[in-house]
Every structure is written in structure tokens, then in C-alpha cells.
Amino acid sequence: xxxxxxxxxxxxxxxxxxxxxxxxxxxxxxxxxxxxxxxxxxxxxxxxxxxxxxxxxxxxxxxxxxxxxxxxxxxxxxxxxxxxxxxxxxxxxxxxxxxxxxxxxxxxxxxxxxxxxxxxxxxxxxxxxxxxxxxxx
Numbered sequence: 001x002x003x004x005x006x007x008x009x010x011x012x013x014x015x016x017x018x019x020x021x022x023x024x025x026x027x028x029x030x031x032x033x034x035x036x037x038x039x040x041x042x043x044x045x046x047x048x049x050x051x052x053x054x055x056x057x058x059x060x061x062x063x064x065x066x067x068x069x070x071x072x073x074x075x076x077x078x079x080x081x082x083x084x085x086x087x088x089x090x091x092x093x094x095x096x097x098x099x100x101x102x103x104x105x106x107x108x109x110x111x112x113x114x115x116x117x118x119x120x121x122x123x124x125x126x127x128x129x130x131x132x133x134x135x136x137x
Contacts, residue, residue, distance in 0.1 A: 054097075056096060057070070057091055058098075059088060060102070061106050061111060062103055063105035065080060066078065066080070069084055069087060082117075085117060085121045088121070089123060092118075092122075092124075096125070097125035100114055101128075102114075
């Protein structure tokens, strides 16, 4: 009589079929990827941009709520944006853009409020100015 030991159940997973499937998918992607042409986006270059015809008005929002209007070399201080709106609307009526500058301590809500009030006063061209950080990547 033969002394046979019963087979033990295997408690490991056979990963060979999964590796085969992965390699087949890898080959499929390697073959089909060069067949796709990348999309081409026609982005305008800087050299084709129009030069700014007029110097924009600069509306400086300080952290204490005061506003300064800088028109070329003249600086006009105002106690609030409400006091500055008539003068800004008058100067911007000819189509001059208004650039809103804010100190770093100013609240974002105040900057948005200034831009919104400029739109309500009829100023059509409003922009926000930023200072480029030389340490940024």
C-alpha cells in the first residue's frame, strides 16, 4: 500500500496571469500611442498683441480703506471708494482702463467691492494689478 500524503491547499495567489494581461495591455498602448496626433492649439503670441494706447488710471486701495487715484504723475487721495467714484468715472469715460491695486494687507472682499462699484459707476475696463514675485517658480 502506498503511503500518500494528502495535498495541502495552496494559500498563495498565482499572479502570472495578471502579469501576462498587464504586458499585453502595455504592448497595445505602446503600439497605439504613436497613431494619435496631438491637438494643436493656436495661441496668439505676445508680438502680435496691441500696444496700450493710453496709460491706465491706477486706483490704489490701502489697508485702512483709503483710496488713492494715480493719473500719470498726479496722486489724489480719497477717504473712501464712494468719494473717488465720480472722479474715476469722469476720467474713465473716454475709455481709459482702470487698474485696481491693493496692498497685501487689504481684504479680498474690499478689492471685489471696489471693482463691483466701478462697474456700477459705468467704468467698462477694470483690471487688477499684481506684482510678480521673483522668488516664485
